[in-house]
Amino acid sequence: MSQTYVFARNAPTAEYDRSLAWAALLLAATGLVMVYSASIATAEASRFTGNNAGWYLARHGVYFGAGVIAAIAVFLAPVRLWQLAAPWLFAGCVVLLVLVLVPGIGREVNGARRWLDIPMASVQPSEAMKLAAVLYAADYTVRKHAVMKSFKKGLLPMLAVMLLVSWLLLREPDFGAFVVIAVTAIGVLFLGGMNGRHFTALVGMLALGFALLVLSSPYRMQRIFGFMDPWADAFGRGYQLSHSLIAFGRGEWLGVGLGASVEKLFYLPEAHTDFLLAVIAEELGFAGVALVIGCFVWIVARAFAIGRQATQHERHFAALAAQGIGIWIGLQALVNMGVNMGLLPTKGLTLPLMSYGGTGLVVNFVALAILLRIDWENRQLTRGLHA
Numbered sequence: 051m052s053q054t055y056v057f058a059r060n061a062p063t064a065e066y067d068r069s070l071a072w073a074a075l076l077l078a079a080t081g082l083v084m085v086y087s088a089s090i091a092t093a094e095a096s097r098f099t100g101n102n103a104g105w106y107l108a109r110h111g112v113y114f115g116a117g118v119i120a121a122i123a124v125f126l127a128p129v130r131l132w133q134l135a136a137p138w139l140f141a142g143c144v145v146l147l148v149l150v151l152v153p154g155i156g157r158e159v160n161g162a163r164r165w166l167d168i169p170m171a172s173v174q175p176s177e178a179m180k181l182a183a184v185l186y187a188a189d190y191t192v193r194k195h196a197v198m199k200s201f202k203k204g205l206l207p208m209l210a211v212m213l214l215v216s217w218l219l220l221r222e223p224d225f226g227a228f229v230v231i232a233v234t235a236i237g238v239l240f241l242g243g244m245n246g247r248h249f250t251a252l253v254g255m256l257a258l259g260f261a262l263l264v265l266s267s268p269y270r271m272q273r274i275f276g277f278m279d280p281w282a283d284a285f286g287r288g289y290q291l292s293h294s295l296i297a298f299g300r301g302e303w304l305g306v307g308l309g310a311s312v313e314k315l316f317y318l319p320e321a322h323t324d325f326l327l328a329v330i331a332e333e334l335g336f337a338g339v340a341l342v343i344g345c346f347v348w349i350v351a352r353a354f355a356i357g358r359q360a361t362q363h364e365r366h367f368a369a370l371a372a373q374g375i376g377i378w379i380g381l382q383a384l385v386n387m388g389v390n391m392g393l394l395p396t397k398g399l400t401l402p403l404m405s406y407g408g409t410g411l412v413v414n415f416v417a418l419a420i421l422l423r424i425d426w427e428n429r430q431l432t433r434g435l436h437a
Contacts, residue, residue: 081404089322113408117415124419140186146175176227188370191242226399277395297332305335350380
């Protein structure tokens with residue numbers, strides 16, 4: 051008995067999905083290098099940064115380190131604690147979304163109020179809500195499993211809560227976060243056994259809502275038309291996309307070389323955030339983009355595989371949480387890449403694990419640490435040990 055106990059205590063150092071961890075670290079490390087490369091010109095020319103070329107690199111490096119520390123701490127926490135905390139985390143994030151909209155508390159940038167200023171940092175609650183929504187949807191589905199087929203008892207309470215969150219996000223406005231959170235929550239509910247007719251109706255309502263939001267906003271309409279033909283107004287509504295496509299074209303197969311991008315020299319807006327992939331394409335070429343896509347595909351595939359393994363052990367919350375994380379990261383990466391390549395309308399979503407942004411990077415690390423913990427507990431149970 052004592053030998054088994056000692057073995058179980060030592061097991062965590064070896065029993066985790068190394069390929070998943072290395073794929074995430076490769077993306078994050080590549081992102082650190084590319085954020086520096088993409089932001090040098092902007093940082094040097096800005097009074098806000100004190101004309102310091104390494105300003106964005108230094109801040110992103112701090113966020114990177116904070117994310118790693120947070121991930122290690124999260125990996126040590128049992129998954130059952132996240133299930134217990136899920137409703138409280140979700141409620142806390144709702145409060146933060148409300149505070150963002152309060153004048154004097156939330157900070158407005160470029161017409162959007164999405165940030166809370168705290169000492170030495172700036173927090174974006176919508177990023178934290180992405181993880182909170184996954185955990186809450188997984189916990190809700192498990193708790194309400196017996197009535198999930200019922201609209202009144204199963205779907206309606208969750209729908210009311212998500213409508214509140216959607217309204218708060220659209221008030222900021224943060225249309226990109228709204229899309230990711232809504233689709234991820236619906237995906238978790240569907241995987242958890244939602245009634246098929248309710249799912250179809252909900253998807254239809256979501257599509258109708260997207261259409262109405264676009265038609266009711268001239269700004270969003272311009273983005274749609276700019277996406278359909280960016281060259282028709284290359285110096286106006288199609289400016290970002292046209293320069294992103296130029297960056298992809300210049301990169302060809304192997305790129306122009308690390309640091310040699312021309313588009314990042316004040317031609318491509320948001321080069322270190324929303325359009326980081328375009329700079330990767332220009333400097334590292336098709337090979338660099340293919341590596342990034344391959345890593346994201348592997349992370350999503352492993353998330354669903356880990357979810358299936360958890361289901362086999364009848365760990366339903368863990369299974370839905372793992373698959374929800376896969377949906378969220380995969381969807382956000384897909385949208386960002388689609389925007390950069392001109393396959394989707396321009397939308398302000400960062401590339402997970404890679405783009406500059408403190409809250410998003412730390413939350414991505416935490417989510418992947420939860421995923422690794424779920425996998426570790428699966429492996430422990432498979433070996434007949436307590437997780």
